[in-house]
Amino acid sequence: MEVQSLGLVITVSFLVLCGLASAVPSGNQLDSHIVRALSESECGAQMRRLQGNEGVSAIVPPRPKGEWVSMRCEVRPGPEFILRRYKFHSDSSFSLHQFFYTDDQCRHPAYSLKIRGTIALGQQSWVVSGATEAEYHVSKVTMVVYDETFGRTLRSQVNRTCPGFFSSSNDVLELYQRYVIVDWEQESTFTECTEAMDFAMHELQIVRQEFHSEFNTGIAKFVSWEELFLGDIHTDRKQRMYYRPRAYQPPLRKYQANCSFCQLIHNTEEFNPPLLPARTEYQVSLRSEWVSTRCEVRKIHFVIRHLVFHNNYTWEGYFFYFRDPMCQHPVYSIYVKGAHSDGTMSEIVTGGTEFEFVTSQMWVTPKNSEEVVKFNKNDDDCGAAGSWRLNQPQEVTGTGGCSVIGITLPHTESELMRMEQGRDGKALLFNRERPTDGDLSLEKPTSYQSPLRHCAGVNPLIDITVTYENNEENSGTRLRTCYALQTLVWCLWICIYLLRH
Incomplete structure (x- = not known):
């Protein structure tokens, strides 16, 4: 009788404890x-x-002189896959290369644009805190096509907006041939047909420059670099030519000889587009x-x-x-x-x-x-x-x-x-x-x-599956544990009862 009472007490106790555990409120935590x-x-x-912003300082006003490059294959609205290599000179002129690709790894070039012009920095922006406003003038834009399929599509697209702009008798643009898209440098010649290409350089309307420094544990010393932020691109391509930036694109990094990724883009030009190494998907x-x-x-x-x-x-x-x-x-x-x-x-x-x-x-x-x-x-x-x-x-x-x-x-x-x-x-x-x-x-x-x-949490780059705790899972785990404990108690009680009888 004593053993039966003890078993009953233990069983009830476990059930009560389990009930309390599963009834813990999971509301607003x-x-x-x-x-x-x-x-x-x-x-x-x-x-x-x-x-x-540990290790980060703004350079005000910006000093963009030098060469700046993309740090990954960038994805613009469209989508467009692009690498940028921008050079700003001490006389306020610039020479910008934009390399466009057909793939998200920037391994298959479609075409490139080379943009020349001038930029003048102005006052602090009233639109984007921390940015500097700028005015720019594009004097010449040339294009080189690398992909035949893209060349055929682009020729048809541009000629619908600007009839006869590409006057070649072929239905595809010549590969690795320079085409003039904008030319204000020749006084007697005016060429511009950019609307069909959704071309605009309004990203130059706001500029922010940052200096970064951090301790690299691998080499046990501080490393530093500079980043250049330019204006964002409208997510609706139809609005791109009329949009004034209110945010930034991914930053460009100032070229450094010890930057291995920078070297992939450094000194490339319109007849030698950069090709990034394949990366794991x-x-x-x-x-x-x-x-x-x-x-x-x-x-x-x-x-x-x-x-x-x-x-x-x-x-x-x-x-x-x-x-x-x-x-x-x-x-x-x-x-x-x-x-x-x-x-x-x-x-x-x-x-x-x-x-x-x-x-x-x-x-x-x-x-x-x-x-x-x-x-x-x-x-x-x-x-x-x-x-x-x-x-x-x-x-x-x-x-x-x-x-x-x-x-x-x-x-x-x-x-x-x-x-x-x-x-x-x-x-x-x-x-x-x-x-x-x-x-x-x-x-x-x-x-x-x-x-x-x-x-x-678990590194998602490796194939490991874990179960994260959440209220429903916790509740289920508690319930299963309670059933297991209850079964164990009943088994012990039966064994003791049989031994005594």
Whole structure:
């Protein structure tokens, strides 16, 4: 009787404990999420470095004299795959080479443009904080075609807009022959037919130059380099010729003899386009944690991102917004949760994978007194009006998002992603460039924004499958454990009972 009572007590105790464990509330744990995001992890350390812009200083006014090159095969809206080699001279003139490719690895050249002209730097930009405005003049543009299929398409496309511009009797442009697209250098001759090619150099309208320095553990010394940021390209190609930049393209790096990637592009020219070595193609694996690689510019603010992906197709995002290009003066932060689809290879952008992302929950935290006032003036369409407090997060799911910052919930958007290995060996995750006009519902994205770096969790570059903890998985694990313990207790009780009888 005593043994039976003991077995019953143990069994009930385990069931009670298991029940309590599985009943632990999993509701709004925002505080713990933010603590984890800012914890002493590699992700948190990287965000703190970005918030202080450790090792980064702006060069004001910019001094662009010298040679600047792309640091990867860049993907422009369209899509267009491009490498840039820009030279700025001490007399304010420039000679710019743009090499376009048919593939996302920049191994199969399509055509190139050589652009000559002058640039004059002006005042600090009122549109993009930290940038310098500039005026430019293009005097001559020449083109060389390398790909026969592209040459045939381009000739037909340009001649529809500018009849007879390419007067060759052949239906394809001659390969490795120089064609003049714009010529203002000859007073007696005017040639221009750029609209059919969506050609514009408005990227020269804003300029930012940065000096970077960091300690390289591999060689045990500090290394430094310079980066040049030029204006972004409108995500709608039809608007490209009329768009004034409000953000940046990927930065160009100043040529250094000890930069191996720079050497691949250095001294190439229109009859000798650069060919990048083949790189490993990685399947996009949405797992682990990722953090920004730099203080990223948006239309009005600057942002640092931290994204967390789980194995059950759910995700979390932390977005910290700032008013300055060094990410030192916070404005507000948002925390979002949602789900995403499985990925499918893009039929538009080679090397890209398309996803559907749904954002279903959101919390907003004002980070300065001005933002508190602004949020408190809302008409109950951004949390509860009048209830906002400094550094106090408030959920805005119930009000359908937050009109103050222009986000409605729930919302679905198409994503374009790709993954590659960075030069430091860590995985980089690229996701879609934000639409220039802000409308996420338009055509599918065809270009990327600044990459995120892998900062926690299993390395996605190797084929290892793990199960991330989440509320549903934890609950299931607890339940299975409880059943196992209950079975073990009953077995022990039966054994003792049989021994005694």
